[in-house]
Amino acid sequence: MYGIILFTVLVSTYLMVIAKRMPALIRGFRYQSFCLFVFTWVIASGHRQPDLFVVAGLLFVLKVSLIPYLLYQIIKKIRVSEDLGLFINPQLSLVWALVFTYLSWVFSVSLLISHETVLTSMLAIAFFIVLAGLFLMITRMSALAQIIGLLVMENGLFLLASTVSGGMPFFVEIAIFFDVFVSVVIMGLFVHRINKLFTHIDVNKLSRLKG
Amino acid sequence: MSDFLPKQFFQFDPLSLFFLFVIFIVSLPSAIYSFSYLKGEYSPAKIRLSWFLLTIFVFSMALVVSVNNALVFLVFWEIMSLASYFLVVFDTDHEKSIQAGMIYIVMTHIGTAFLIAALMLMYKHANSFDFSAIKSACQVMPGKTKNIIFLLLLAGFGTKAGIVPLHIWLPYAHPQAPSHISSIMSGVMIKTALYGIIRFVIYILGVQAYWWGILLLILAGITCLVGIIYALMVRDIKRLLAYSSVENIGIILLGIGMAMLFQSINMPYLAVFSLIAGLYHLVNHAIFKGLLFLGAGSVYKACGTRDMEKLGGLIKNMPQTAVCFLIGAMAISALPPFNGFVSEWLILQAFFLGAVNATGGIKVFLVICAAVLALTSGLAAACFVKAFGITFLALPRSRYAEEAREVPLMMRMSMFFLSLLVIVFGLACVKIIKILVQVAGSVMSVDISSMHFSLNNFVLSPQSGKNIYFSTPLLGLMLLVLGLAGFVVYRLFGKNKAVIYKTWDCGYYKIGPRNEYTATAFSKPFRIAFGFFLLPYRKTQKIRESFYHVKSFVYETHTTPVFKLYIYEPLLELVFKVAKSVRRMQLGSIHLYLGYIFITIVLLIVFIQKF
Numbered sequence: 001m002y003g004i005i006l007f008t009v010l011v012s013t014y015l016m017v018i019a020k021r022m023p024a025l026i027r028g029f030r031y032q033s034f035c036l037f038v039f040t041w042v043i044a045s046g047h048r049q050p051d052l053f054v055v056a057g058l059l060f061v062l063k064v065s066l067i068p069y070l071l072y073q074i075i076k077k078i079r080v081s082e083d084l085g086l087f088i089n090p091q092l093s094l095v096w097a098l099v100f101t102y103l104s105w106v107f108s109v110s111l112l113i114s115h116e117t118v119l120t121s122m123l124a125i126a127f128f129i130v131l132a133g134l135f136l137m138i139t140r141m142s143a144l145a146q147i148i149g150l151l152v153m154e155n156g157l158f159l160l161a162s163t164v165s166g167g168m169p170f171f172v173e174i175a176i177f178f179d180v181f182v183s184v185v186i187m188g189l190f191v192h193r194i195n196k197l198f199t200h201i202d203v204n205k206l207s208r209l210k211g
Numbered sequence: 212m213s214d215f216l217p218k219q220f221f222q223f224d225p226l227s228l229f230f231l232f233v234i235f236i237v238s239l240p241s242a243i244y245s246f247s248y249l250k251g252e253y254s255p256a257k258i259r260l261s262w263f264l265l266t267i268f269v270f271s272m273a274l275v276v277s278v279n280n281a282l283v284f285l286v287f288w289e290i291m292s293l294a295s296y297f298l299v300v301f302d303t304d305h306e307k308s309i310q311a312g313m314i315y316i317v318m319t320h321i322g323t324a325f326l327i328a329a330l331m332l333m334y335k336h337a338n339s340f341d342f343s344a345i346k347s348a349c350q351v352m353p354g355k356t357k358n359i360i361f362l363l364l365l366a367g368f369g370t371k372a373g374i375v376p377l378h379i380w381l382p383y384a385h386p387q388a389p390s391h392i393s394s395i396m397s398g399v400m401i402k403t404a405l406y407g408i409i410r411f412v413i414y415i416l417g418v419q420a421y422w423w424g425i426l427l428l429i430l431a432g433i434t435c436l437v438g439i440i441y442a443l444m445v446r447d448i449k450r451l452l453a454y455s456s457v458e459n460i461g462i463i464l465l466g467i468g469m470a471m472l473f474q475s476i477n478m479p480y481l482a483v484f485s486l487i488a489g490l491y492h493l494v495n496h497a498i499f500k501g502l503l504f505l506g507a508g509s510v511y512k513a514c515g516t517r518d519m520e521k522l523g524g525l526i527k528n529m530p531q532t533a534v535c536f537l538i539g540a541m542a543i544s545a546l547p548p549f550n551g552f553v554s555e556w557l558i559l560q561a562f563f564l565g566a567v568n569a570t571g572g573i574k575v576f577l578v579i580c581a582a583v584l585a586l587t588s589g590l591a592a593a594c595f596v597k598a599f600g601i602t603f604l605a606l607p608r609s610r611y612a613e614e615a616r617e618v619p620l621m622m623r624m625s626m627f628f629l630s631l632l633v634i635v636f637g638l639a640c641v642k643i644i645k646i647l648v649q650v651a652g653s654v655m656s657v658d659i660s661s662m663h664f665s666l667n668n669f670v671l672s673p674q675s676g677k678n679i680y681f682s683t684p685l686l687g688l689m690l691l692v693l694g695l696a697g698f699v700v701y702r703l704f705g706k707n708k709a710v711i712y713k714t715w716d717c718g719y720y721k722i723g724p725r726n727e728y729t730a731t732a733f734s735k736p737f738r739i740a741f742g743f744f745l746l747p748y749r750k751t752q753k754i755r756e757s758f759y760h761v762k763s764f765v766y767e768t769h770t771t772p773v774f775k776l777y778i779y780e781p782l783l784e785l786v787f788k789v790a791k792s793v794r795r796m797q798l799g800s801i802h803l804y805l806g807y808i809f810i811t812i813v814l815l816i817v818f819i820q821k822f
Binding site: 104138139 | 800801802805806808809812813816817819
């Protein structure tokens with residue numbers, strides 16, 4: 001059961017890596033967050049922990065509904081081209097993503113002492129998601145991709161925490177959700193301001209500001 | 212939190228007590244001196260600030276030498292550095308002070324960085340910052356680590372002490388501070404670095420290899436010579452004293468280095484003896500350098516300048532200051548019966564004893580060191596003939612010097628007190644050495660009761676059985692009697708025909724102060740003799756009205772700042788070069804920066820396979 005859900009998380013991440021336009025990227029993020037929500041829900045019902053239900057609910061409210069909605073609002077408002085501006089094209093990105101998947105698999109095999117397949121693959125996927133988030137931030141020009149990359153990394157960390165250590169303390173979890181939400185709002189404002197000032201949100205061109 | 216009871220951070224073993232004594236014996240008269248010195252120079256608010264800083268400074272020094280925990284030591288060490296920094300830049304009106312303070316704070320923090328590295332290495336092995344725990348951990352430490360720690364400690368404390376070539380901050384910072392602060396900094400603060408070397412290297416780390424002692428002796432020898440040669444060259448009287456501090460640190464380190472050398476080649480008697488000699492010179496230097504800085508401060512207060520070429524003839528207007536300065540100058544030039552003579556004589560004796568008892572190359576090396584020390588003493592005498600002669604004798608070279616008046620009583624009292632100490636430490640050397648034996652014995656953890664230092668009440672004979680005796684009271688008495696006898700003989704049989712004429716006129720006719728011997732002229736022979744090191748050069752410039760008519764001719768002579776040119780400038784160049792190549796990495800692209808992080812992570816994942 002866990003394996004299937006994790007596999008869907010993996011697939012949604014690949015979807016994001018090959019996305020060319022902003023709505024597709026946001027949709028990918030939504031899928032990923034939804035899969036995480038299902039994953040948490042299943043764990044919660046398996047362990048019968050009320051805390052985890054709350055966490056899952058928050059996951060649904062924030063990451064599946066509110067944050068994608070906000071991001072959609074931003075791209076609607078700033079009315080720039082929906083192109084993400086890829087440094088590396090989707091096909092090559094997918095190849096890289098596969099390489100990273102392999103690397104994180106190798107990493108988690110070397111990290112864990114017991115070679116239990118489920119746990120190892122959980123760790124590998126969680127770690128891969130963190131890497132993929134960073135990869136998105138690097139290879140996409142649009143500032144929006146940076147926000148989503150950060151959120152993807154956060155998802156990866158969430159997965160890492162819940163798989164390896166059985167979840168973070170409840171209050172820490174809540175605090176992180178709040179942080180993520182606030183950071184999205186702030187970064188959304190930033191993107192808005194950048195767009196207003198420079199009429200684009202291409203981070204690559206910001207290097208011209210350098211003295 | 213019972214681990215942090217304050218009382219267990221302190222220890223008062225003989226070494227700490229000795230340094231506490233040195234700190235307070237110089238700080239106290241300096242503080243009293245500052246009552247009058249600061250009055251009129253600064254606003255009342257600033258004087259209050261100065262007292263506040265002075266108190267912090269002195270107490271942080273006292274705490275540095277009395278804690279027994281490496282971490283607490285570092286904290287107080289840093290407080291001491293910062294307090295002294297603020298005192299160096301106390302004269303905020305002068306741009307030079309700010310500049311000097313900058314050099315000082317940068318150098319002292321480089322030194323502290325080395326110290327932190329060394330103490331962290333010690334902590335890693337001991338798992339505790341406590342001195343006794345570190346000491347027991349050092350017994351089982353691998354030799355390589357010990358060597359690294361020793362070099363780090365040497366660099367760290369060497370920066371504070373002013374070992375050449377790390378001395379560059381000293382001639383800037385010490386003259387710029389107010390004089391009572393210079394006296395404490397030069398007299399005491401740089402000694403805390405020597406405390407650090409004794410405490411951490413000899414007491415805690417334990418001397419491991421004989422090259423430690425050799426290295427320290429070589430550095431100390433270079434420090435002596437470089438310090439005194441530069442002191443001979445400068446015109447600023449406080450700067451001269453600062454360079455002379457570099458020299459004296461070198462002499463003290465000769466004693467300490469020798470103690471390390473003898474300890475490593477298993478000669479405990481000589482090791483204790485050398486350490487005694489070093490410590491004796493340490494306390495002596497604290498006293499007479501404090502005295503000389505206070506004297507220079509009085510001159511500055513009276514004349515408003517520190518440039519010796521503008522002074523002169525002060526002995527007539529300020530006789531009491533002049534006598535005190537003369538006593539200090541005689542002591543620092545190692546003239547009997549004052550205290551400087553005793554300690555330098557002891558260090559020389561230690562060298563000779565070592566040369567007699569050691570074997571092989573060390574024998575030759577020690578003799579060379581003794582020669583270096585002898586040369587240094589000679590040059591120091593020349594240097595202070597210049598300092599005293601140009602400043603206090605001759606005719607006044609400027610209006611400031613002409614109008615100088617004797618300084619207030621409180622300043623003179625401090626100087627009298629220190630002059631008295633100079634004489635007492637010279638005459639009562641036997642008693643003092645008896646105390647120092649305890650200090651040195653406890654540092655070396657050597658049983659001193661079996662050692663025979665053959666001290667009678669007034670007579671000192673380190674080379675027992677070799678008929679070399681020495682007694683300062685006797686020497687003083689002899690000088691007095693001989694002097695009196697000479698005077699009487701002269702009075703009875705000499706030609707009573709004295710012509711009182713103008714000062715330094717040499718029988719010429721109407722020579723003014725501008726024709727007199729100057730400090731630069733006095734040091735000219737030394738500039739030529741040490742030309743290979745000082746690299747003096749001339750700058751001439753013709754000022755002409757037309758091409759054919761040269762109206763005047765400008766002539767300047769300078770010495771090449773060797774350390775600045777050949778050590779620090781290449782270093783700076785290197786830093787800039789590295790910075791330039793690092794800049795290539797920094798393109799201002801956020802993606803690239805994120806990419807760096809990413810690549811690092813991926814590389815780490817790949818590398819984790821290897822371990």
